[in-house]
Amino acid sequence: MPDFPRTTRRLAALRDRMAATGTDLVVLGPSSHMGWASGVHPHGDERPVMLLISRDHAGFLMPSLNADAARKDTDLPFYAWRDDEGPEAALAALLADCGATGPGLSVVLDETMRADFALRLLDALDTPRRRFTDDTVGLLRAAKDAEEYAAIKAAHQLNDAAVTAAFAALKEGVTEREIQALIEAFYTDHGAQLEFCSICFGASSAFPHHYSGDTRLTADTAVMIDTGCRLDGYPSDMTRSGFFGTPSETYEEVFATVERAVQAALAAAKPGTPARDVDKAARDVIAAAGYGDRFLHRTGHGLGIDIHEPPYIAASSDAVLAEGNVFSIEPGIYLQGAFGVRLEEIVILRADGPEIFSDLPRDMIRA
Template identity: 70%
Template sequence: MTHPPYADRLVRLRQRMSETATDMVVLGPSSHMMWLSGVNPHGDERPVMLMVSQNHAGFLMPRLNADAARQATDLPFHCWSDDEGPDAALAALLADCSATDAGLSVVLDETMRADFALRVLDAMDCPERRFTDDTVGLLRAMKDTAEYDALKAAHLLNDAAVVEAFSSLEEGMTEWDVQAILHEHYKVNGATPEFTIVGFGANGAFPHHHTGDTKLTRDMAVLIDTGCRLNGYPSDMTRCGWFGTPKAEYEQVFKVVEAAVQAAVAASKPGVRASEIDRAARDTITAAGYGPQFLHRTGHGLGIDIHEPPYITATSDVELRAGNVFSIEPGIYLKDRFGVRLEEIVILREDGAEILSEMPRTMQRS
C-alpha cells in the first residue's frame, strides 16, 4: 500500500484475522475503510467496498470515483460503471479473495449500508457473518503513535481555544458569541469545528444543550464542551466556571464532579473493564447524594470518529487495552439551576491513563 501506516495496519488486520479464524473482512465507505486504507470515497447508493482476505485486498469501486480514490491507495480496484452494474466486478473481487467456498467466516462493517451488506452475503455461499468488534474495531481502538500525535495536537489546540473563550466572557454576550470565538480560533490555526456546546446558567443542566441566544449575566454558571478536528482527528473537552462570585452549592457540586473524574482516571488501567471505570465515577457522585443527577455514561471512545468504541458504561464488560482512547466525563445536572461536567480524553498506557489536554480542570472564574 502507498502509505506505511496503512501497510502496517493491513498486516495487523491479517494477523488478527488468523487469530479469530476470519476468512474475509468487508468494509464499506466508513471510518473503518479510512483507517485501513486512507480511502474516503463519496458514499451514495453505488456499492463501494474494501475486501481483505489472507491472499488479496482490493476495492469494488465505481469507475467515476476511481481516479480520486487512486490518490490514496495502490490496492487493486475492481471497477464497474453505471451502464454495466456491480455484479460482475463483485464476483471477480470475491474470486480474487478466494471467497467462493461455502461457510466462510466473514466480518461485515456494521456501519455499511444494508443493501451493500446484503449484496455481498447474497453473492456468497452460506457465509457465517459477524461485525468488526474483534478485528478492525479492536485494532482501531488501540491507537498507534501517529494517531496519538494527531490527537494530542488537536487537544492542545482545543486547550488554547477554550482558554481564550473563558477569558473573553463579558456581560451581555450570547452563547453563540462564545461559540464564534472558539470556531474562529480553530479556523485561524488550521482546524475545523467538530462540535460546540455553550451553556449559560440553567442551560448547563441539559447535557446536550443546543448553543443559542441566552445572554450572560453576573453570577451565572458557564459550561463549554467543544472540540475541533485537526489533521483528520478530533478533540473533545468540557470545562466549567462561574461568571461572578460562585454560589456555595456550585462549588460543592464542582468538587464532587472533580473527585469523580479523579476516581475514574485512577481506575483506568489495561485489563480493567469499562464498567469498572463507570462505577468509580458513579459511586463517587452517588456517595455525595447526587446519583440521580448523573444522567449519562461516563465516557466514549475517540479516534477518527468523535464517538467510537470503547464506550465507558455501567453495562460494558469490554476489557480495556493499552492504546485505547476514551473520554471520562461525569456530570451533575440540577434542573433550572446549573450543570457541571468535567471531561478529559485519556489514552491508556501500561501504567495507567495519560490525559491529552493540558488545561487544568480548576473552576474558571470571570
C-alpha cells in the same frame, strides 16, 4: 501525501487478527474503518463501495465515476463498475480474487455499512457466517499508535488554547452563539475545523447535549463549554465548567463532587480493567454525594478517527481496557432549571494508568 507503508502495516496487522480469529473475509464500507485500513475516504451514496480484505488479497469495489479520484490515495486494485452495467460482475470478480467462493465463510462486516451494501455482499456468498468488527478492525483501531497519539495531542493543545480564549471573552450580554463563533474562528485561524461546540450559560448547562443558542450571559451564572476541533484528521474533545461572577455554595459543592468523580475514574482506569468498573468508580462518588439520579449519561466514550468510537465507558459495557486505548472520562451532575457541571478529559491508557491529553487544569474557571 498517501501513506502506503502505513496501509501495508495496518493490513498486515489485520490479517494477523483474521488468522487468530478464523476470519476469511473482512468487508468495509465507505466509513472510518475503510479510512483507517486503507487511507481512502470515498464518497458514499447509493452506489456500492466496499473494501474486501482476505488473507492474501485486498481490493475495492468502486463506481467508475469515483475510482479515478480515489486511485491517488491507494495502491490497492480497483474493481470498477459503471452505472449502465451494475456492480454484480465486478463484485464477483473481487470475491473470486479474494478466494471467497466456498460455503460457510467467516465474514466480518462493517457495522456502519449501509444495509443494502451488506445484504448485496451476503447474497453473493454461499451460507456465510457473519459478525461485526469488534475483534478485528475495531480492536486494532482501539489501540492508538505513536502517530495517532501525536495527532490527538496536537488537536487537544489547540483545543486548550481555544477554550482559554473563550472563557477570557466572557462578558455580560454576550450570547452562547457568539462564544461558539469565537471558538470556531480560533480553530480556523489555526488550521483546524470545528468538530462540535456546546456553549452553555446558566440553566442551559443542565442539558448534557445543549445546542448553543441566543441566551445572554448575566452576572453570577454558571458556564459550561464542551468543544472539539479536528486537526490533521483527528479530533479533540474537552469540557470545562466555571462561573461568571460568584458561585453559590451549591455550585461549589457540585463542582467538587464532579472533580472527585473524575479522579476516582482516573485511578480506576488500568489495562485489564473492565470499562464498567471505571464507570462505577465515577458513579459511586456522585451517588454517595446524593446526586446519583442527576448523572445522566455514561462516564465516557472512545475517541480516534471518530469522535465517538469504542471502548465505551458505561455500566453496560463488556469491554476490557487495554494499553493504547483512548477514551473520555466525563462525569457530570445536572440540576434542571439551575445548572450543570461536567468535567471531561480525553486520556490514553498507558501501562501504569491514564495519560491526559489536555494541559488545561480542571480547576473551576472564574470569569
